[in-house]
Amino acid sequence: MTTFRADIDVDQNKAISRRRSFVLFSLILAIGLIAAGYVFTRSYLLKDLPSLPDKATMWELNLQPNMTLLDKDGAIIGHRGPYIGKPLKLSEMPNYVANAFLAIEDERFYEHEGTDNRAILRAFFQNAKSGGKGQGGSTLTQQLVKNMVLSPKKTYRRKFQEAVLARDMESVMSKPEILELYLNRINLGPRVYGVEAAAQRYFSKSARDINLSEAALLAAIPQAPSRWNPTSNYDGALARSHLVLGRMRANDLISDTEHAQAIATPPVIAEDAIPLITPDVIGHIFDLVDEQVKNLVDAKHKDLIIQTTIDVDMQKQAQKSVEEILSKHATRKKASEAALVTLDNKTGAIRALIGGRDYKASKFNRASQAKRQPGSSFKTFAYAAALENGFTPGTVRIDQPTNIGGWEPENYTRRYRGPMTLREALKHSINTIAAQVTAELGPRAVILLSQRFGIKSELRPEYSLALGSSEVTLQEMTTGYSVFVNEGILRPSYLISAVKNTSGTPLYTRRNRVGSRVYPVPYAHQMTQMLRDVIQTGTGHGAKLGRREAGGKTGTSQDYRDAWFVGFTAHFTTGVWMGNDDNSPMKDVTGGLLPADIWRGYNRAIHKGYKYRPLTPPEALKTSDDIAPILAFYSDLTQALIAERDVAAGITP
Numbered sequence: 001m002t003t004f005r006a007d008i009d010v011d012q013n014k015a016i017s018r019r020r021s022f023v024l025f026s027l028i029l030a031i032g033l034i035a036a037g038y039v040f041t042r043s044y045l046l047k048d049l050p051s052l053p054d055k056a057t058m059w060e061l062n063l064q065p066n067m068t069l070l071d072k073d074g075a076i077i078g079h080r081g082p083y084i085g086k087p088l089k090l091s092e093m094p095n096y097v098a099n100a101f102l103a104i105e106d107e108r109f110y111e112h113e114g115t116d117n118r119a120i121l122r123a124f125f126q127n128a129k130s131g132g133k134g135q136g137g138s139t140l141t142q143q144l145v146k147n148m149v150l151s152p153k154k155t156y157r158r159k160f161q162e163a164v165l166a167r168d169m170e171s172v173m174s175k176p177e178i179l180e181l182y183l184n185r186i187n188l189g190p191r192v193y194g195v196e197a198a199a200q201r202y203f204s205k206s207a208r209d210i211n212l213s214e215a216a217l218l219a220a221i222p223q224a225p226s227r228w229n230p231t232s233n234y235d236g237a238l239a240r241s242h243l244v245l246g247r248m249r250a251n252d253l254i255s256d257t258e259h260a261q262a263i264a265t266p267p268v269i270a271e272d273a274i275p276l277i278t279p280d281v282i283g284h285i286f287d288l289v290d291e292q293v294k295n296l297v298d299a300k301h302k303d304l305i306i307q308t309t310i311d312v313d314m315q316k317q318a319q320k321s322v323e324e325i326l327s328k329h330a331t332r333k334k335a336s337e338a339a340l341v342t343l344d345n346k347t348g349a350i351r352a353l354i355g356g357r358d359y360k361a362s363k364f365n366r367a368s369q370a371k372r373q374p375g376s377s378f379k380t381f382a383y384a385a386a387l388e389n390g391f392t393p394g395t396v397r398i399d400q401p402t403n404i405g406g407w408e409p410e411n412y413t414r415r416y417r418g419p420m421t422l423r424e425a426l427k428h429s430i431n432t433i434a435a436q437v438t439a440e441l442g443p444r445a446v447i448l449l450s451q452r453f454g455i456k457s458e459l460r461p462e463y464s465l466a467l468g469s470s471e472v473t474l475q476e477m478t479t480g481y482s483v484f485v486n487e488g489i490l491r492p493s494y495l496i497s498a499v500k501n502t503s504g505t506p507l508y509t510r511r512n513r514v515g516s517r518v519y520p521v522p523y524a525h526q527m528t529q530m531l532r533d534v535i536q537t538g539t540g541h542g543a544k545l546g547r548r549e550a551g552g553k554t555g556t557s558q559d560y561r562d563a564w565f566v567g568f569t570a571h572f573t574t575g576v577w578m579g580n581d582d583n584s585p586m587k588d589v590t591g592g593l594l595p596a597d598i599w600r601g602y603n604r605a606i607h608k609g610y611k612y613r614p615l616t617p618p619e620a621l622k623t624s625d626d627i628a629p630i631l632a633f634y635s636d637l638t639q640a641l642i643a644e645r646d647v648a649a650g651i652t653p
Helices: 002-045 055-060 095-105 117-130 140-149 156-172 175-185 195-203 212-219 234-250 256-264 279-293 312-333 375-388 422-427 431-441 443-452 463-467 474-485 521-537 594-606 627-648
Strands: 066-070 076-080 303-308 337-344 350-354 396-399 418-421 496-501 506-509 551-556 562-568 572-579
Touching: 066 279, 076 279, 095 140, 095 175, 095 212, 095 234, 140 156, 140 175, 156 175, 175 195, 195 212, 212 234, 212 256, 234 256, 279 303, 279 312, 279 350, 279 496, 312 337, 312 350, 312 594, 337 474, 337 594, 375 422, 375 431, 375 443, 375 463, 375 474, 375 521, 375 551, 375 562, 396 422, 396 431, 418 422, 422 431, 422 521, 431 443, 431 463, 443 463, 474 521, 474 551, 474 562, 474 572, 521 551, 521 562, 551 594, 562 594, 572 594
Parallel strands: 066 303
Antiparallel strands: 066 076, 303 496, 337 350, 337 572, 396 418, 496 506, 551 562, 562 572
């Protein structure tokens, strides 16, 4: 019996031992699985976790260059890149600015260490209940980390990384430092960062000077910067700002009186919060400014405010005039593109520039980059060179079949008028006489004069130069024509008048320049009158401006590939080009047709409000009472001979 009982005890001990071993194994296995799960989970959650940058780097992190353009009067006409204001210290802003953000975004900011467990649990249960991830629960520190070093994508891994980095940030920065960085870097609208940039953007004032209701409106934005953008959803942003004010009152951050007063005086969005010119109308100007400003200020300056010479009304009218003609005739006339440049005669300032029909469709600037054949509009420089070399407007040459070294220029009409003055030849755009004059002078004489007049493109020394065989830009041609109306003074065209940074520090200011004399006054007067005749009774008659005097010249390249009209009034010089980027021919479009139509409609609009000023006339011929009848007789005789000649040539006036 004793032996039997002993056997039972042994069996029981073995069973207990086996159970203990199983429990121990299970426990070890569970611990191993938990440890492996922990390692795997931690590895997954911390995968690709970026390191937290140092304090100095945090202030510069992810800042992209930005540029604000002002018109000639200092009003904002466009902006590229993020809006980033000058960093402000907490002490430089009213207390209610920081309090407004704390009240709506992180009430327990001074109580947690980077993460708010209450807010996280609340967000977790809310998201589990709704089945989404809409509830965030982020502290200001977490928002700062997310915006600076993490992806905005809403995942639990990103939230975990937020928490880790937020605690790291709180260990190296004080609460005031974090709050200050937050207020200067938080997203407050489409590409608007920081309270200073937002205050300037929406209220045209510094964050130092905003009132309580304006501070509440800014604090309403971070939850959804696009949704609560006050320039596009003012009512929604205002309603949320009332929630901000309510939270401030509930936390005793403002009094009942302050709350009521802020509700009663809603913020007013500044008139220039929305640029005066839409991006598609100013895109080519932005590109040109960006290219030019690199030569004016040091590359280390990333945030620039650039005052341009652009006149808002003229720029808008230029776009309207170009689009009206193209939309009406583009398909029928197979003309897809046009460009326009306007210069202020007094200064050379570019008042309007259209680089193409649609900036969104093509960034190529046809006003300053495209080199095209100017056709007969280049004859003007050949005749200007002729006057310097002993010719006069009354010099006679014969319009007839001409052979110059094997080259046989033909007139557009393929008809010939016989003897005529240079004045007439320019007025009627006679190819044979322009070619003869160029051959007599030599092409290099025309090239040298053109270069003095501001033509920088390479000009080939060919007899066909006067007929526009060498390619030039519209901006160059417009600058060159302005010399005549400016009595021989070249005022180079320019677009930038001043540059400063967002702190208001001047970086560049253009000095007033008187221009340089490149052409004698008497010849400039004569050319001005000859070009006036082109519009009055010549090929440019489609550009007439009523009683307002204007001078200009048409130009059409071979096979109607380019059509130009460049001309001036006493106030402005404007060039218009039309054609196709692929250099394909248009359908019978000459410079005297659609480009002249654009030029006329545009100039009639922009000159409203400008007093009438005649073009500078040539010096009056001093005559006595005895000589006056003789001059009148010969003037009438000249006109009669011209008329008789034209009839003999079969040309109907």
